[in-house]
Amino acid sequence: MHERFDEITQKELADNRAAQHVVKVCVAAGCLSSQSAEVKTALEQGVNGRSCKVKGVGCLGLCSEGPLVAIEKHLPDGSSQNIMYQNVTPEDAPAIMESLDKEPVARLLCPTDVPFFQRQQKIVLENSGEIDPERIEEYIAADGYRALITAVTEMAPFEVIEQITRSGLRGRGGGGYPTGLKWVTVAKAPGPDKFVICNADEGDPGAFMDRAVLESDPHRVLEGMAIAAYATGANEGYIYVRGEYPLAIARLKTAIRQAQRMGLLGSNIAGTTFSFNINIRLGAGAFVCGEETALIASIEGRRGQPRPRPPYPAEYGLWGKPTLINNVETFANVPTIIRKGGDWYASIGTAKSKGTKVFALAGSIVNTGLIEVPMGTSLRDIVYEIGGGLPNGGVCKAVQTGGPSGGCIPASYFDTPVDYESLKELGSIMGSGGMIVMDESASMVDVARFFMEFCMTESCGKCVPCRVGTVHMYNILSKIYQGEGTPRDVELLEKLCDMVSVTSLCGLGQSAPNPVVSTLRYFRHEYDELIAGANGSQTAVAPTTEVAS
Amino acid sequence: MSEKVKLATVWLDGCSGCHMSFLDMDERLLELAEKADLVYSPLVDPKTFPEMVDVVLIEGAVSSEEDYEKIKKVRAHSKVLVSLGDCAVTANVPGMRNPFKVQDVYNRAYIENADYNQHIPVQVIPPLRKTSVPVHNVVKVDVFVPGCPPSADLIFYVLSELVDGRIPNVSGMTRFGA
């Protein structure tokens, strides 16, 4: 198998070098929504006999400046030169093509020597923006599927798990549960039938990490799943991907078909006894289906509602069989860990949080987009260095991490290194990696209300605290925000926060109060001011009546 | 001998059933009268609420602007406020209009169901508030006595405790709708 891969790699490299210029157009959802497909067509039409290859690639990261086009120029000495263009329109195509052998088009240049590009360290996104996500050959040429072949032909399942355990990799979906431990549990669970599920039901507002991975490098996820299946003894896999990601679904389907054709999925992978198939299941837009037991119910064709754990899916999962569920980004880390070794991976990051993490930067920030940084990078670096700060030199008030289950971290804590433990200590969570930056104008009560509304409408309605508690909390937050709150409302709100988080059935309800708790912790004065304003209008009336009587 | 406890009862939006149950204490009313004076009530003559009353029983939900004004005033002049009966405690039957718009309620009462003189009154009848709510949604309530109506025995127990200066515990003795 490795020989065949070498052959493909040689051919790909040769093809690549044959063209003097490789023009890479981002065709992930962000850039596609600003006409990058048209840009690509226009560029292809402009080739006109030049020694130039135009191809679609995955996310280049700086989504706010899309469509992005990267150009790789091969120099005679064998080295290459890279430039990037931003905000490219189809009308710019002729100018870009004309300039290939001359000076670059200055007005479109996107500086790449800035922290946004320099400070990142890419593992999960290493192929994003480099390879064509619709061609398995390019993934193979980028060392893809080698880890799988190595694993199934040269390693015993427990050796694979050992590498994952040594890497210190933790679940990237939000919980941060040690991945190696999860794999061991499933591997040790008795029974011939086991399943591997990839959770691609990314639903946090402002989060788009998993989508980018699936759209930019789908094979990486398939490979990670296959390695996991080999390690745990599973032979059937499911990707549960939300229906709102049509492009990711299309690319996954293409990738699965290609991998099957190459014998990398299916029966007797690489001539071994290991067989593994992957099916796609589409979510219908319910946030709660990101919760693993609800996700399993949904795959089984039942109403997407969680059930109490234990038993955990590792013992009693899909169709009652031992099931491994990991998130997209977790699986995407696996091939590199197997290829480079667990110890290598563990050398990146902090003491308890290893490796890198992909974050989606959104909100009031200059560089909206996707970044991958080592665990332990400070929020200040992420917001002000990599993120380029706030537009028009605005002052950052807080960063919301972890989506509706997370919390707001005030600017005064920006020097905290970002890892699972430190975020938890600050009353937030790592979550799946969404970061929403807020400037001074943001009302934190309104922020809390927004996320509470999200949880309220996304509650599945199974357990009472989440179903009804979130409604009461939302009503109280609205009342306070509209200037009609009383100190008693805050008291009640705090009681409800505690009760809902402790008594709810699943993670959705248990974490629903987090945005309220964290804004109460750091921005209590905003609540108090709104309430004082409300009472102020009443006390203002009192003296007048006294004078009148 | 110490002064008698000042007792009042207030009738908001309720059917007067709780007051009937109060009267059902029969001869035990005399027993209470030895320790308490009924200083204000739909059942007695005085028309103004005294400066300060020790124990006040409230029947009925807060439904109209008049109820609202009245309960605020009563609270300010009461030491122990008792929500007596389901209407005061839960809004009960008056609250059944809450899922509907006030205008629809008026139309139903004064137009659709009226045989003669179909019009919505604008004088004398105090305007309805948006919803009928339990008393404790408007002012602080010290004792809750659910029941529809609470039995005379229960009212006697509650008042006996209160006139002796104790706060009664009624849980287990009554329930919503009892």
Add this chain to the structure above:
Amino acid sequence: MKRQANVRIKTLKIDGIDVGAREGETILELARENGIHIPTLCHLDGVSDWGGCRLCLIEIKGSNRLVPACMAQAEEGMEVFTKTPRLVTYRKMILDLLLSERNHVCAVCVSNGHCDLQSMAQELGNTHVGLPYLNPSLPVDATHPYFIMDHNRCILCQRCVRVCREIEGAQTKGAMGRGIEVRIIHDLNEPWGQSLTCTSCGKCVQVCPTGALLQRGKAVGEMVKRRDFLPYLQMMRED
């Protein structure tokens, strides 16, 4: 030494009392056997457990997570607490949530005096509801010739859904919607009277804890439910 692995009886403590449990027995079953009362609204002997009402939450020593007694299995050496102050507080709040959610007007309800929700309020000492009522506008489905579904009284315990699926096997009843909008439906949200799958067996009515499901023609306080048939049915089927 080998024999120890096959021990099927677990010994544990509930509220300080030593109890013995069979393999796979839940804390709720075990507590009941030993005369320890744990409140619950969604549990029903004879059908599967749901874990949604959260009233039977218990504390287990060494864990700060609360778990529903109806679905927690007895383990060797466990120390279970069913009546700690915080459990009592949470139960009362959960009941307040239920009472505020829909329009529960006991005084005019067919189930007045025979209602699990009403007696739960009495049992837990909820003499009033500390939260504002939500006052939703909800329909009453009176299309069925024998029975009526009043959504105003429904607490979404899903006993009717489970008995319809697991005992009658009709699967007429289900749930739709999310969060506060969840409704019990018949077939694909059709009027009950037009359901082609409903066998009109009435089991759902008998297991309903409140006045949400009732027989036609019942007036206030007249709807008395019979539950004894369920464990009996299940026992006969097992034999």
